[in-house]
Every structure is written in structure tokens, then in C-alpha cells.
Amino acid sequence: MILRFEPGTSEARIHALVARLEREGKxxxxxxxxxxxxxxxxxxxxxxxxxxLRQQPExxxxxxxxxxxxxxxxxxxxxxxxxxxxxxxxxxxxxxxIAGPCSVEGEAAIEEAAEIARRAGAQLLRGGAFKPRTxxxxxxxxxxxxxxxxxxxxxxxxxxxxxxxxxxxxxxAFMDEGIDCLQIGARNMQNFTxxxxxxNAGRPVLLKRGLSATVVEWLQAAEYLxxxxxxxxxLCERGIRTFETATRNTLDLTVLPLLREWTHLPILVDxxxxxxxxxxxxxxxxASIAAGADGVAVEAHPSPREAWSDGAQALLPGxxxxxxxxxxxxxxxxxxxxxxxxxxxxxSSSRSPASP
Ligand code: PEP
Ligand code: MN
Numbered sequence: 001m002i003l004r005f006e007p008g009t010s011e012a013r014i015h016a017l018v019a020r021l022e023r024e025g026k027x028x029x030x031x032x033x034x035x036x037x038x039x040x041x042x043x044x045x046x047x048x049x050x051x052x053l054r055q056q057p058e059x060x061x062x063x064x065x066x067x068x069x070x071x072x073x074x075x076x077x078x079x080x081x082x083x084x085x086x087x088x089x090x091x092x093x094x095x096x097x098i099a100g101p102c103s104v105e106g107e108a109a110i111e112e113a114a115e116i117a118r119r120a121g122a123q124l125l126r127g128g129a130f131k132p133r134t135x136x137x138x139x140x141x142x143x144x145x146x147x148x149x150x151x152x153x154x155x156x157x158x159x160x161x162x163x164x165x166x167x168x169x170x171x172x173a174f175m176d177e178g179i180d181c182l183q184i185g186a187r188n189m190q191n192f193t194x195x196x197x198x199x200n201a202g203r204p205v206l207l208k209r210g211l212s213a214t215v216v217e218w219l220q221a222a223e224y225l226x227x228x229x230x231x232x233x234x235l236c237e238r239g240i241r242t243f244e245t246a247t248r249n250t251l252d253l254t255v256l257p258l259l260r261e262w263t264h265l266p267i268l269v270d271x272x273x274x275x276x277x278x279x280x281x282x283x284x285x286x287a288s289i290a291a292g293a294d295g296v297a298v299e300a301h302p303s304p305r306e307a308w309s310d311g312a313q314a315l316l317p318g319x320x321x322x323x324x325x326x327x328x329x330x331x332x333x334x335x336x337x338x339x340x341x342x343x344x345x346x347x348s349s350s351r352s353p354a355s356p
Pocket of ligand 2: 102103273299309310
């Protein structure tokens with residue numbers, strides 16, 4: 001349940017209503033929205049209390065959330081959340097491109113890869129230093145040294161950097177090396193201990209969708225981050241596991257219009273891990289932007305055949321440049337029209353997804 005107050009309602013009145021709810025044992029959360037008060041009631045409330053709230057003149061709307069989340073709900077903000085990653089804005093109408101290799105493979109390699117990403121027009125540089133590999137014998141990443149090399153390569157080119165954190169014990173290294181955005185990978189989407197620790201780190205978080213996670217589970221993982229102090233959450237669709245084996249995963253573009261109705265959070269798409277096949281990645285990137293994504297995250301490598309991880313899906317430098325030019329063209333044609341958010345107040349519970 002989300003209470004949206006009339007603009008100009010005094011703080012005293014808001015506090016009085018919050019105190020009333022807390023006397024009933026209901027937890028509340030105040031929206032970071034500037035300009036007007038929006039309060040989420042975390043716990044379910046009785047019909048009598050609901051009727052009482054609706055009667056308050058300062059309460060303009062009482063909105064049901066679209067699902068079992070509160071802070072992530074569309075009605076918790078007036079405007080879409082715009083996340084700044086080291087000054088690069090994600091969400092709110094402009095298109096962002098994150099590009100780089102799957103893994104940082106050493107100083108010279110990340111410098112070359114960063115230059116390719118910058119020349120192609122990407123604003124943010126990616127590169128894994130702690131890699132979640134299916135085989136324990138596969139390259140596991142350069143660790144802290146990889147973070148240092150990534151950050152240096154980004155700094156030299158004015159590109160903030162994104163890298164995956166797999167465990168809370170790695171967070172101090174991410175902080176010390178100045179990693180601008182923490183990626184939580186698909187395999188860790190429901191690692192709730194990690195989500196809580198990452199939320200506390202004071203950096204934006206890119207939350208990838210789990211390999212077999214429903215949208216409802218994904219948004220609740222985002223809610224963990226929001227509930228533990230991180231307002232700067234970006235969702236990233238990266239394909240889900242289905243019966244289809246022709247592609248690495250199946251890209252679920254349905255989430256784009258759906259999430260626009262359910263949440264205020266920005267949404268990116270990673271077509272590289274979704275498809276796993278370079279030749280189909282550009283079309284998926286274009287389709288993502290057309291369906292309302294705030295941007296894309298793609299893997300590229302100067303010589304994919306020699307890459308230490310995910311080389312089979314890495315784009316060549318020219319392919320990356322073409323992809324970025326194309327997504328910008330699509331964004332320009334649409335002019336932000338489809339990035340607009342759906343109704344803030346979902347209203348009827350009949351539209352809600354089932355709670356797991
Ligand atoms: C990655 O970005 O390199 C990665 C491992 O992604 P995902 O968690 O989506 O598989
Ligand atoms: Mn990868």
C-alpha cells in the first residue's frame with residue numbers, strides 16, 4: 001500500500017499519520033521523491049484502517065502496489081529513477097551503453113578494450129575481475145588487480161566502470177579501487193546476504209535477472225537493495241533459461257513494458273549473455289531500445305577467439321561501433337516516447353501478479 005499525499009502537506013501531518021500507522025504495528029518507508037510526500041506502508045493493513053486513511057484530506061491517493069514489493073513500486077516515485085554512475089545518467093530518457101570485455105585480462109588488454117569501447121561511443125566501461133565460472137578450472141578473474149586495471153583504463157578515458165561483485169568480502173576492494181557501479185550477477189540475484197551488504201556500500205547497483213528468476217522474484221531482489229539503503233538500483237535483463245538451446249538463453253523483452261508499469265527503476269538489457277551469438281546480438285539490442293530499455297550492456301573484445309571468457313559471444317570492435325550507432329538511431333526515431341512510464345497508481349488488485 002502506498003499513500004501519496006497532496007503537494008504541500010505539512011511534515012507534522014505526515015508524521016502524525018506515520019505515527020498512527022506505527023501504533024498499529026505497521027512499518028512505513030518515506031519515498032526519496034523530492035517535492036511531495038509519498039509513504040509506503042510495508043505491512044498489510046485492515047479494511048478499517050484503510051478506510052480511515054482514505055478519509056484523510058491530505059491523502060490524495062491510496063495505491064495498491066503491483067506486487068509484493070513497496071519501495072520498488074511505480075507509485076513510490078513520481079518520476080522515473082535516474083541513477084548516476086560516476087556522472088553518467090541511467091534512466092529518464094537518454095540511452096546508455098555499457099561495453100567492454102567479459103573479463104579484465106591484464107593491463108594492456110583492458111587498455112585496448114577500453115579504447116575500443118570509447119571509440120565506439122560507449123559511456124561506461126565493463127570488465128569482470130571476480131568471475132562466476134561454471135567450471136572451477138576456468139579462469140576466475142584477476143581479482144583486486146583486475147579492478148585496479150579496469151578503473152585506470154576507465155579513468156584515462158573519462159569512462160566510469162562497472163564490475164561484478166560475487167561476495168561481500170570483496171566489497172572493500174571495490175570501494176578502495178573506486179569501482180563506480182557494483183554488478184550483481186545472474187547467479188547471485190537472490191544472494192540476499194550479498195544484496196544487503198552491497199546496498200550498504202553507497203554505490204549504484206546493476207542487478208541482473210537470475211537465470212530462472214521470475215519478474216516478481218527479480219523485483220523483490222531489487223526491493224532488498226532499496227530496503228537496505230541503496231536508492232540507485234538498475235535492473236538488467238540478460239536472458240532467462242528456457243527449453244530453447246539454439247541460443248545461450250532466451251531474451252525476455254516482455255519485461256520492458258511490464259516493468260515500466262510496475263517500477264520506477266531504470267532497465268537495461270544485456271543481449272550478449274542472452275543470445276551468446278554475436279551475429280544476433282545487434283538485432284536484440286535494437287529491439288531492446290525499441291521496447292523501451294534505458295540502454296544496453298554488451299561484451300566486446302579486440303580478438304574474441306583469444307578471450308579468456310565468453311569469447312564466443314564477444315563483438316568485434318567494428319560490430320560494437322555499428323551496434324551503438326544503430327541503437328542511437330532507434331532512440332532518436334522514438335524520441336523517448338516509449339520510455340514514458342505507465343500509470344503511477346495501479347489501483348485494483350486484480351492486475352497484480354501472484355505472490356510466490
Ligand atoms: C557478465 O556480465 O559477465 C556475467 C557473468 O553476466 P551474468 O551474471 O548475466 O551471467
Ligand atoms: Mn560474460
